[in-house]
Amino acid sequence: MLPILLIAACLGCKKKEPVGPPVVVITKTDTTFGQQNNEHISVLTQHNDNSRAGLNNQETVLTTSNVNSSQFGKLFSLTVDDEVYAQPLVVSNLTIGSGMHNVLFIATVNNTVYAFDADKGRLYWKKNFTELGMNPPNSNDMASSWCTPYNNITYHIGIIGTPVIDSLAQTIYFVARSKNGSAFFQYLHAVNIVTGAEQPGSPVMITANVPGTGDGNINSVVSFDPLRNNQRQGLALVNGVVYISFASHCDWNPYHGWILGYNSTTLQQQIVYNDTPNGEEGGLWESGMGIAADPQGNLYVVTGNGTVGKPSTYTGGGNGTNETGSSADPTDPAGRSESAMKLTPSGNTLQISSYFTPTNYVDLNVNDLDYGVMGTLLIPNSSYYVTGAKNGNLYLLNKDNMGGYDAVFDHAQQLIPLNASMHCQPAYYKGSTTEFFYVWSENDQLRAFSFDRGSNKFITNPIASTVPGPTGQSGAVLSVSGNGTKDGTGIVWASYAMSGDAESFLTPGVLRAFDANNVTKELWNSAQNSADFVGNYAKFSPPTIANGHVYLATFSNRVIVYGLK
Amino acid sequence: MLRFMIKKNILLFLAIVCFIVACGKKNRSAKVTTLAGSGTMNFADGKGTDAAFSNLMGLAIDSADNIYVADSRNNRIRKVSSDGTVITIAGSGKDGSEDGKGTSASFFFPVAVATGTNGNVYVADTHNSLIRKIGPDGTVTTLVGRNQPVKKDLSDSLQKLDNPYGIAVGKDGTVYFTDWAKDLVCKISPDGKLSEVAGDGAPGAEDGIGHAASFYLPEGIAVDDHNNLYVADCYNNTIRKIDANGVVTTLAGKAFKRNQGSKNGKGAMASFNHPCGIAVDQKGNVYVADVGNNKIRKITADGVVSTFAGTGQRGLANGDVKSASFNRPFGVAVDRAGNVYIADYQNNLVRKISY
Numbered sequence: 001m002l003p004i005l006l007i008a009a010c011l012g013c014k015k016k017e018p019v020g021p022p023v024v025v026i027t028k029t030d031t032t033f034g035q036q037n038n039e040h041i042s043v044l045t046q047h048n049d050n051s052r053a054g055l056n057n058q059e060t061v062l063t064t065s066n067v068n069s070s071q072f073g074k075l076f077s078l079t080v081d082d083e084v085y086a087q088p089l090v091v092s093n094l095t096i097g098s099g100m101h102n103v104l105f106i107a108t109v110n111n112t113v114y115a116f117d118a119d120k121g122r123l124y125w126k127k128n129f130t131e132l133g134m135n136p137p138n139s140n141d142m143a144s145s146w147c148t149p150y151n152n153i154t155y156h157i158g159i160i161g162t163p164v165i166d167s168l169a170q171t172i173y174f175v176a177r178s179k180n181g182s183a184f185f186q187y188l189h190a191v192n193i194v195t196g197a198e199q200p201g202s203p204v205m206i207t208a209n210v211p212g213t214g215d216g217n218i219n220s221v222v223s224f225d226p227l228r229n230n231q232r233q234g235l236a237l238v239n240g241v242v243y244i245s246f247a248s249h250c251d252w253n254p255y256h257g258w259i260l261g262y263n264s265t266t267l268q269q270q271i272v273y274n275d276t277p278n279g280e281e282g283g284l285w286e287s288g289m290g291i292a293a294d295p296q297g298n299l300y301v302v303t304g305n306g307t308v309g310k311p312s313t314y315t316g317g318g319n320g321t322n323e324t325g326s327s328a329d330p331t332d333p334a335g336r337s338e339s340a341m342k343l344t345p346s347g348n349t350l351q352i353s354s355y356f357t358p359t360n361y362v363d364l365n366v367n368d369l370d371y372g373v374m375g376t377l378l379i380p381n382s383s384y385y386v387t388g389a390k391n392g393n394l395y396l397l398n399k400d401n402m403g404g405y406d407a408v409f410d411h412a413q414q415l416i417p418l419n420a421s422m423h424c425q426p427a428y429y430k431g432s433t434t435e436f437f438y439v440w441s442e443n444d445q446l447r448a449f450s451f452d453r454g455s456n457k458f459i460t461n462p463i464a465s466t467v468p469g470p471t472g473q474s475g476a477v478l479s480v481s482g483n484g485t486k487d488g489t490g491i492v493w494a495s496y497a498m499s500g501d502a503e504s505f506l507t508p509g510v511l512r513a514f515d516a517n518n519v520t521k522e523l524w525n526s527a528q529n530s531a532d533f534v535g536n537y538a539k540f541s542p543p544t545i546a547n548g549h550v551y552l553a554t555f556s557n558r559v560i561v562y563g564l565k
Numbered sequence: 566m567l568r569f570m571i572k573k574n575i576l577l578f579l580a581i582v583c584f585i586v587a588c589g590k591k592n593r594s595a596k597v598t599t600l601a602g603s604g605t606m607n608f609a610d611g612k613g614t615d616a617a618f619s620n621l622m623g624l625a626i627d628s629a630d631n632i633y634v635a636d637s638r639n640n641r642i643r644k645v646s647s648d649g650t651v652i653t654i655a656g657s658g659k660d661g662s663e664d665g666k667g668t669s670a671s672f673f674f675p676v677a678v679a680t681g682t683n684g685n686v687y688v689a690d691t692h693n694s695l696i697r698k699i700g701p702d703g704t705v706t707t708l709v710g711r712n713q714p715v716k717k718d719l720s721d722s723l724q725k726l727d728n729p730y731g732i733a734v735g736k737d738g739t740v741y742f743t744d745w746a747k748d749l750v751c752k753i754s755p756d757g758k759l760s761e762v763a764g765d766g767a768p769g770a771e772d773g774i775g776h777a778a779s780f781y782l783p784e785g786i787a788v789d790d791h792n793n794l795y796v797a798d799c800y801n802n803t804i805r806k807i808d809a810n811g812v813v814t815t816l817a818g819k820a821f822k823r824n825q826g827s828k829n830g831k832g833a834m835a836s837f838n839h840p841c842g843i844a845v846d847q848k849g850n851v852y853v854a855d856v857g858n859n860k861i862r863k864i865t866a867d868g869v870v871s872t873f874a875g876t877g878q879r880g881l882a883n884g885d886v887k888s889a890s891f892n893r894p895f896g897v898a899v900d901r902a903g904n905v906y907i908a909d910y911q912n913n914l915v916r917k918i919s920y
Binding site: 324360364366367368391393408415417419444445461462464466468471 | 606607608619620622637638639660673674691692711727728746747748766767768781782800823839856857879892893911
């Protein structure tokens, strides 16, 4: 009788509370939590780690066999108070809510941060970080001579860049923006991930100054502008320093590209770097991708239009770059727009250890063909860094010897024409036989380039999907999941606007899954079943894959959670 | 009287016949077919679907109705005969800028081709920023562009091209090309002299004479028998005309911010979305590969724009022009009989539109 009762009780439990896929617990030593299992993977930073490869290679639930329209789909959605630009992050096995749970962190443009149970959707805490008595800035504040109305961001402009989490310190770092009338502020917050409370010393107002005669200088001092400087890139936590980069809103001058570094414990500012102190512009934004970094603490970034070397014809004011002529010295490190850079901390700033500026930087400036547009990534376990420009070219660079500037030839490791504008986030995967770099820019196809370790170049004829891709001026944002290099587990996840131009308009989104070893094989997409509908596409927010779930931000005030049904 | 009536009836009969023939011709619908290509991004010579291209972009037709293809991602120039047989006339497949014969030469993402006199084929070797010439025997030489280091005091900026995207050859052998990133239209006269035709070197949409005019990342270019040039002014989403005196006007479309569209109509009433390829027939009709709209548009000599083929949806359907579909058609060419050929970029196909 007892066994029957137990079985009945178990069945009853199942009915009451549906459970997800079985969890396989594999206990190993882990520096983060003391124990690890393969179903408890954290995603603590934009695109998984500082290489920005966008790869979770410890996904053991989702496979190419079970991600299909009959087994995989929307499980639930999490309602939030505004649009979500930041990639959702996951901390696994966090002691919270009287137990250990996988927790999902979501930040909205209304400056609200949420901590949800990543598996069941329970809200642990939420908190709004708009300064007391203030409001988040909005798109009307960014109207300028080029962009009226300004519609690159729909309305609120609170937390845009993806936060970064220090799991040991149990702290999430992010930049929230507030305004009080015509006064604008940006604050770096360090918040306890268990309680939502500010950590000691948090927040700190973001300010910065460098000596320089560039655009907007006052008495030869160039200052950070909390109104014009747009914090789009994901933050990076590198060797105890939280790095934050800035570009602009629609090239609204005067502005400069900045990287600021804050001690992750004290929140003291310890790095200030401006890429055009004597010139203009040089924004860093990378379609929202996080700042890439290596274990030695070097940062890898790309910059948009603006001053290259010594300023030339720049006159200040207006919108767009005034740098329409050749520089007297394009190699002058004080001006590094239209470039890729390896930056090494040195004292209280960053030094350029290596850089690449294309030969045709003037033409790029003149035609608004920013070099720094695509999210960049370091190919894991290699010396190579992939960048992409608005002129439609992928530039593969040796990260330690990028090629500098040459008036005649580009000394990039490899140049691959893609014939599209590259407002996108690429990703990487290592399969059992082949390493792939995936990119899906607007008006192009999903392409998988295999990386040849012999030549350290991409094989130039990629595998391409024939699935219709994004149009307009906003490409796809990609992530990859797989169980190591095991065949049958690699999946490329692509999120983009199903129609229309997501650059400036709300558009319905679509999430697609492809076999990572053969992207001509689509496994699933959110349009196959109306229940899986995404809502409005969240520009520059790639899917997060962790613990058998796919978390997708939207501009419909919710985050969708997909998984095995 | 009877004679008169017979004559009248004969005339009436002839008139009816003429009317029926005329109506039949007018109502005759053009059909889209696939001339060559497997559809898979690859490289293969062969007939029809045995052949393969990789993101082909430009097309040109010679006097014998052979079609030349800038097979961009294969870094090769291909030739398609009227029965769909594809051969490779130049390019090793590796990216490079080697001159030489046939497949010993190399290109880097050539985007456009044009046919000239004496069997010469001209190539906009885009990512080498060179203009190349392929002789009748397949020998590739470099016509214009800087592929060697130059001294800093070289003042002629034209020596350094920046991504030529379109190319055309006039009856007198003059080669015209667009310099995409320099926003210029240039020409190489038969004696080899390089000069600028129009554009001030900065992005803009000004009409005017020569350097007073401006373009924004111009791509395709075509020339008619009267030496009028037609330019697909890609980022302005307009079609420009440059007459033999260098006067630049806007034939169709209107340049303003976010002006993409697919409206038919006359002149400025019409709109385009990333027009890239362009061709002109003997009657002065201009055909435009309207890439972003996945359509082929037709512009009459007086500037009336209509949709010639394509539903607008991405696809590879053959059949009636109204139901056929393309996937980012970048190149267009028209032969003497009025057949139109399309470089269907993402379908990796050469398509043909004929009556």
